[in-house]
Amino acid sequence: KAGxxxxxxxxxxxxxxxxxxxxxxxxxxxxxxxxxxxxxQGLQFLFEYFSETQRNKGNFPxxxxxxxxxxxxxxxxxxxxxxxxxxxxxxxxxxxxxxxxEKLFFGSGTQLSVL
Amino acid sequence: GENxxxxxxxxxxQEGDSAVIKCTYSDSxxxxxxxxxxxxxxxxxxxxxxxxxxxEKKDQRIAVTLNKTAKHFSLHITETQPxxxxxxxxxxxxxxxxxxxxxxxxxxxxxxx
Numbered sequence: 275k276a277g278x279x280x281x282x283x284x285x286x287x288x289x290x291x292x293x294x295x296x297x298x299x300x301x302x303x304x305x306x307x308x309x310x311x312x313x314x315q316g317l318q319f320l321f322e323y324f325s326e327t328q329r330n331k332g333n334f335p336x337x338x339x340x341x342x343x344x345x346x347x348x349x350x351x352x353x354x355x356x357x358x359x360x361x362x363x364x365x366x367x368x369x370x371x372x373x374x375x376e377k378l379f380f381g382s383g384t385q386l387s388v389l
Numbered sequence: 390g391e392n393x394x395x396x397x398x399x400x401x402x403q404e405g406d407s408a409v410i411k412c413t414y415s416d417s418x419x420x421x422x423x424x425x426x427x428x429x430x431x432x433x434x435x436x437x438x439x440x441x442x443x444x445e446k447k448d449q450r451i452a453v454t455l456n457k458t459a460k461h462f463s464l465h466i467t468e469t470q471p472x473x474x475x476x477x478x479x480x481x482x483x484x485x486x487x488x489x490x491x492x493x494x495x496x497x498x499x500x501x502x
Binding site: 305330366370375377383 | 420421423425430431432433434435438440478486487488489490491492493494495
């Protein structure tokens with residue numbers, strides 16, 4: 275079974291630009307979550323999508339948005355990029371059934387550098 | 390919301406020694422506690438997890454213990470090997486958050502041959 279696939283692997287953008295990251299979950303998984311990982315803050319939750327609907331959201335500004343398609347693939351968009359947005363963006367998928375021990379599986383991430 | 394503290398931030402051991410990483414959580418309702426291993430250039434990989442109704446779980450050289458009263462849980466790695474060198478993250482899930490996890494800041498484990 276293929277794992278969580280994230281593209282692209284690396285991105286370099288300049289301040290003020292926008293960027294779109296893509297995530298394909300494990301086959302059969304209907305929930306996709308996004309996390310931002312930085313050396314200082316660790317892994318911070320951005321949002322979670324299930325059945326094309328955002329059902330949970332972290333404390334990030336509105337510049338960060340996402341969506342999920344009918345095949346469970348998800349995209350994340352960051353507009354008006356700031357230097358502080360430089361980070362590893364991780365996508366994680368799960369079945370989405372809300373079981374007590376529902377496991378979250380991560381992709382390798384997209385490393386975004388904002389210059 | 391949930392807050393997870395993790396210690397130590399770095400841990401150096403000799404090959405064959407044991408390593409222990411500790412985490413505390415703030416929300417007494419949290420009911421699921423996974424541990425992830427992240428190697429350089431890769432995403433976090435789930436290595437073991439424990440539910441709130443279980444006190445201890447083992448899988449070969451790794452084990453996790455949970456003390457609900459004290460709100461802390463620990464990862465134990467025995468007979469460490471150089472390939473165990475990585476960053477380890479603990480996490481907790483509170484009810485109502487769907488699959489959302491709150492992570493500790495991570496522990497860099499270095500195993501010297």
